[in-house]
Amino acid sequence: MTADRSLKPLAGASALALLAILAGGALLSLAIEAMGGRTEGFATFDSYLWRIARFTLVQALLSMLLSVALAVPLARALHAHPAFPGRAMILRLFALPLALPALVAVLGITSIYGRNGLLAATFRALGLDAIPDIYGLTGILIAHVFFNLPLATRLILSGLDSIPEDYWKLASQLGMNGWARFRLIEWPVIGRNLSGIAGLIFMLCITSFTIVLTLGGGPRATTLEVAIYQALHFDFDIARAVSLTLLQLCLTIAVLAVLGLSGRPAEEGFSLHTATRRFDRPPLGAKLLDGGLILFGLVFVGLPIAGTVVSGLAADLLRLLSERPVWQAILTSLILGASAAALSLIISLALVMAREYLANERRDAPPTLFERALDLGASLIMVVPPIVIGAGWFILSRHFVDPFSLAPIMVVSVNAAMAIPFAFRILRPSWDTAASRHNRLCAQLGIAGWNRLRLIDWPALARPLGVAFAFAMALSLGDLGTIALFGNNSIQTLPFLLLQRMGSYRTEDAAGLALILGFLCLLLMIIADRGASRLARTESGNNG
Amino acid sequence: MAKPSGPHASDGASIRLDAVGFDFGDMAMHFDLAIAPSSIAAIIGPSGSGKSTLLNLIAGFETAKSGRILIGGQDVTHAPPARRPVSMVFQDNNLFAHLDVAANVGLGRKPDLKLNNADRTAVSEAIRKVGLAGKEVRKPEALSGGERQRVAIARALVRNRPVLLLDEAFASLGPALRHEMLDLVGNLQEDTRMTIVMVTHHPEDALRLPSTLFYLEHGKIVASGPAKELLSDKRPSLLRKYLGVKDSDL
Structure with missing residues (x-):
């Protein structure tokens, strides 16, 4: 073997250092402020802080319970009826909310449940006096369930799909009734994944920013993330922001610690499920109940999406597209999104390559601290939420520069960090498989360095890189958190512009912009989805 | 439904497939066969010839497009799996x-x-x-x-139940273990007198137990008879091609 030293560990170390600076800088800044006495710290853990922390937890808990409680029967119903008309389409629809920026979904939900929405119009037509008011906890819960019910349903369904077909054959041969099937076959699988799924949803709802910002009803229905934003952006109350940020950090770490004990849900990937064949003939009552459940899910998820499209098309799209600020916002979003995606790919790839290299070198020895750090680095953003990084750097940088001038750098780096856990998970299996296939052959033939990257690794990596890029860019395009903190009149992304138009009650403009934004994100997600399913096919083809 | 009960209720039942038609993808399958009560039937044939489909039809996991399936004289063509007097053992996930x-x-x-x-x-x-x-x-x-x-x-x-279906139940076991399992099944069969239908891709399995052989090709039974005769040196030329190089193993 050649003795030339690989650059891979160095690349991995640099990537780690970059992430450490991003998160560490923010944490350091918070620590300095807290130590310097310029903060109320936790000394003033007053009723305001307590109320916000409590609301953050309560809304997350309720959102989680509602989503899971509805998802279990819905997933069962979808699984029990593999031939349900439009089943594949419903599952495809259920993948949509994941791809939809929160802001777009919020507009869709308002178009149904809002003061001037479909529901209000129906009430009026029926002569009812009730005007729905979704601002506050109700709206937050509707929006969170809109996002998480489909997610939970798909995760539970993929668990059910992992039950071998033979089990269903056996169940029908042994004559198990619906309850026995649930107890003996379905529940063991659902229950195994449920704590992980519930934890994931709880985490997503605790760190939910956009939905609470737009649907929350003033100080009574506010979460920590939104309170941090308001303290920095409107009140410029640094002391309060630091207290809030530290509280958010503690909360996240505490929840993650609990989650770590309960395990993660089985990974779902992007691909559409194939239906399992069931060998039972459910009685009519069960059929009707299941049909009703599926219909409810379809309407609940489908209506807001349809609302987005309908009210978006009603807007004057041509005029919107001819407006200079709109064009600039689209361009800014695309440039920042592409940069964030590129950065997250570079960092993820460095982590993946270094990790595999080290794992290969050590052979059967236990993994070194460095190798484990590479794995952990990829999920750093899970521990230190984007708003904490943003707030930390905002507070630190104001000593040296105008924080708002940092907007592009912060948006790109925080969005990149947000995409790393996903990019890492997309790239790692492809890289590891390719490496295990090629390492010995390349060593024997003396293919190394640039030549190996060009001839051997690139062909295997091109597609997963494309998938990860499209995914990361869609994530960044739809993100409002960082740009809301740092955004100003000189730099506006599409979600930021959208938020402004909503704020100034230009509802039609907002609907049009939402359609454009939703369309862009969806396009990227479809590209990612197509690529991912082709990836899965070629990989299984190569193995088979 | 009349569930068999008591120690001797499971005396084997006869199985009859009466002009049973079934479409498997592009292949139109057609089965006509009769298995005597308390006998052992071995189904062999190339992969994709419809061996497992035949068992699935008997067990009720597939429904015949035409024709009739009778077990113990009862028409079970449209009965759900739990209502058929049948137990089945799969290759795995049992x-x-x-x-x-x-x-x-x-x-x-x-x-x-x-x-x-x-x-x-x-x-x-x-x-x-x-x-x-x-x-x-x-x-x-x-x-x-x-x-x-x-x-x-x-x-x-x-x-x-009076019928036991074995769908390549021992295929993932080594030869010695497979023989052991076949012997166990044989002993239990002598005890309970249940009718056994087994799908196997080892023709010698059929010889280990006193069985009737059914040879399938393209979704049809093309040869049947006592295993000892069909697998002897005088075997029909039809089987020779399938058995091929395995001749020496027998």
Whole structure:
């Protein structure tokens, strides 16, 4: 073997250092402020802080319970009826909310449940006096369930799909009734994944920013993330922001610690499920109940999406597209999104390559601290939420520069960090498989360095890189958190512009912009989805 | 539904497929066969010839497009699987991974696992008969491949149905173990007199037990008769091609 030293560990170390600076800088800044006495710290853990922390937890808990409680029967119903008309389409629809920026979904939900929405119009037509008011906890819960019910349903369904077909054959041969099937076959699988799924949803709802910002009803229905934003952006109350940020950090770490004990849900990937064949003939009552459940899910998820499209098309799209600020916002979003995606790919790839290299070198020895750090680095953003990084750097940088001038750098780096856990998970299996296939052959033939990257690794990596890029860019395009903190009149992304138009009650403009934004994100997600399913096919083809 | 009960209720039942048609993808299958009560039938044939489909039709996991299926003289063509006097053992996934041996066998008695004392006695008796006494509380993961299939057979025993279908049940076992399992099945058959239909891709399995052979090709039975004759030196040329190089193994 050649003795030339690989650059891979160095690349991995640099990537780690970059992430450490991003998160560490923010944490350091918070620590300095807290130590310097310029903060109320936790000394003033007053009723305001307590109320916000409590609301953050309560809304997350309720959102989680509602989503899971509805998802279990819905997933069962979808699984029990593999031939349900439009089943594949419903599952495809259920993948949509994941791809939809929160802001777009919020507009869709308002178009149904809002003061001037479909529901209000129906009430009026029926002569009812009730005007729905979704601002506050109700709206937050509707929006969170809109996002998480489909997610939970798909995760539970993929668990059910992992039950071998033979089990269903056996169940029908042994004559198990619906309850026995649930107890003996379905529940063991659902229950195994449920704590992980519930934890994931709880985490997503605790760190939910956009939905609470737009649907929350003033100080009574506010979460920590939104309170941090308001303290920095409107009140410029640094002391309060630091207290809030530290509280958010503690909360996240505490929840993650609990989650770590309960395990993660089985990974779902992007691909559409194939239906399992069931060998039972459910009685009519069960059929009707299941049909009703599926219909409810379809309407609940489908209506807001349809609302987005309908009210978006009603807007004057041509005029919107001819407006200079709109064009600039689209361009800014695309440039920042592409940069964030590129950065997250570079960092993820460095982590993946270094990790595999080290794992290969050590052979059967236990993994070194460095190798484990590479794995952990990829999920750093899970521990230190984007708003904490943003707030930390905002507070630190104001000593040296105008924080708002940092907007592009912060948006790109925080969005990149947000995409790393996903990019890492997309790239790692492809890289590891390719490496295990090629390492010995390349060593024997003396293919190394640039030549190996060009001839051997690139062909295997091109597609997963494309998938990860499209995914990361869609994530960044739809993100409002960082740009809301740092955004100003000189730099506006599409979600930021959208938020402004909503704020100034230009509802039609907002609907049009939402359609454009939703369309862009969806396009990227479809590209990612197509690529991912082709990836899965070629990989299984190569193995088979 | 009339559930067979009592120790001798499971005396074998005859099986008849009367001009049964079934479309499997592009292949139109057509089965005509009669299996005598308390006999052993071995189904062989190239892969894709419809061996497993034939068993699935008998068990009720597939429904015939035309024709009739009779078990013990009863028309079961459209009966759901649980209403057929049949037990089936698959190649794998016969056991629920989260239930122990006794519970997996107990399911054959009560599909909701609410077992009474008589059920429990029957379960431990069956576990003893398949040679797994003492392993009642083991989970499937702590069993070998052969032991898992023994549990599945024990479940078939407590179900006490007159027909046992083996769908390549021993295919993933080594030769010695496979022979051992066949002998076990043979002994149990002498005891219970149940009718056995087994799909196998080892023709010598058919010779190990006194069986009638059915040879399938393209979804049709093209040869049948006592295994000893069909697999002897005077075997029809039809089978020669399928058996091919395996001649010396026999």
